[in-house]
Amino acid sequence: MTTIVVALAAEARPIVRHFGLRPTASQPFRVYQGEAVRLIVSGVGSAASAAAVDHLGGGRGRRPRAWINVGIAGHRDAALGGLRLASRIVDRKSGRAWYPPAVFDPPCAGAQVTTVDDVERELTGDFLYEMEAAGFYPAALRFATAELVQVLKVVSDNRVERAERLTAARVGELIAQGLPVVEKVVRELTAIATALGERVGSPERLNEYVGRWHFTVTQERQLERLLRRLGALGRRIEPTFFDDATSAAAVLGGLRQLI
């Protein structure tokens, strides 16, 4: 599952359409859900973006999930509609910086993203200015490894085409133009999350063992590890192998003997 966090409804609309997402909640955030992608509309600003991540982050299960913040940003002189994957995020207020690692072929150029509290009018330096990334990124890192958290921005304004002239329709247009890149990043992150999921998933037959004997939490962890180790050694041990065992401890002892 990949979660896309956007600030504005205008940013959400083309993405929702493209991925065929359906609305599942409207309060406290609008949430849209598909099979492999979901989207949340956070509202504008770092705090709102972090809150939206928190809202969806605490779900159950240990399947790794990817997070992408998609949104518009201003740049000194970059062409409108260009997409940039954040390689550095700087919170202008605190000075803190984060460096999202890219372990896939980025489908667009990278950029430093500077998060500001208000619409930036100066647009100095070779930076993208926007208002969410520095809230989104550290919040998402609480729920995923850094390789699964990315920030993707579309250049919406520059010193010639000022932010003041942006309309909701224009924002939607710009995001729609960038959808092939958004989709590529989603695909890459989904593949990485899947690979990671295979690593952290439960070993075969765990539930059969747990259903048959009473394991304490600690014993269940030991069981999981023993089954995983035996699996790595190419051995699949059926619970029936321990038909005579009367306790979880006896099963664990038996599995240890097999390594």
Place this chain on the structure above:
Amino acid sequence: MTRAIRRIYVEDEVAGHPRTAAILGRFPNAEVVRCGRYGEVFNPRAQDFRLQKRRPALILARKHRGQVLETPPGYGIGGERNYYFSHMLNCIYDCRYCFLQGMLRSANYVLFVNYEDFQRQIDETVERVGESWFFSGYDCDSLAFEPITGFVESFLPFFAERPQAWLELRTKSVQAAALREREPLANCVVAFSFTPEAMHEQFEWGVPSVRRRIEVVADLQRRGWKIGLRFDPLLYRESYRSDYADLFAAVFDALDPARLHSISLGVFRLPKSYFERVYRLYPEEPLFAGPQAESGGMISLPHEMESELLGYCREQLGRWIPEEISHLCSVPEAETR
């Protein structure tokens, strides 16, 4: 290799360093990202070493202190005073048994470009304590990144003028051009690590073949370089006897055992905390699933298997080399950090 690096982080402090400029010049298509201190990129908790191995970035940084550190007591290849230094963290190879996976949070390559500070500390050390050994190649491979780092090119002339300072280069690489192009140094040992072919294929991703490495070692020995052999880690599998017998036969068929400087052996072992991290990264890996024992905070083979493996390898090596040049490495590699 150079094509694989798509992003280079540059610490603000070394942005103007000539070595930084030279390295960046070799990667014209890489994205350059400035950072304050390398630790901001390298040390955050929520990172996955295994995922990052897919596409490591390069970080150019300055090593501020501790450029030269003492090795633990008992460690060495015959010298009395032993130090190690790491101009780089991480390795371009991906060896499944490598302790770096458990020690470091990130698989990105950190290159400390301030070689001059390393060299100054080496000078200060020799001035303070006299003749000493300086081991390179623990947190990285000494030669593998040579075309980019120019490490050997910079340090060999330095050591050439300091006969009291002994250098060990440790490598699995065949990047030996920098050695071939110059006269051998009397105070430098080039130490090559080997595992048997089958284990190489199973555990050493990206490492040149055993045969190719043997050719390179033999060539360097013919040219007069002092050669060390490192059979560390020794790995256990059912066929280990024939695996190691074949490896030793191939190595000593190509090399002159009488002219070897040193050989060291060490069984596979990891501090428990590193082992746990590596296990979480590779839970499907048989190497971490088989029999194991914990002793003194270290995870290794159960004692009997360890003794059997070590005993067999020492006995086999005894057919070719005198005991005096063979050193058992019982100190966990990671304790030399």
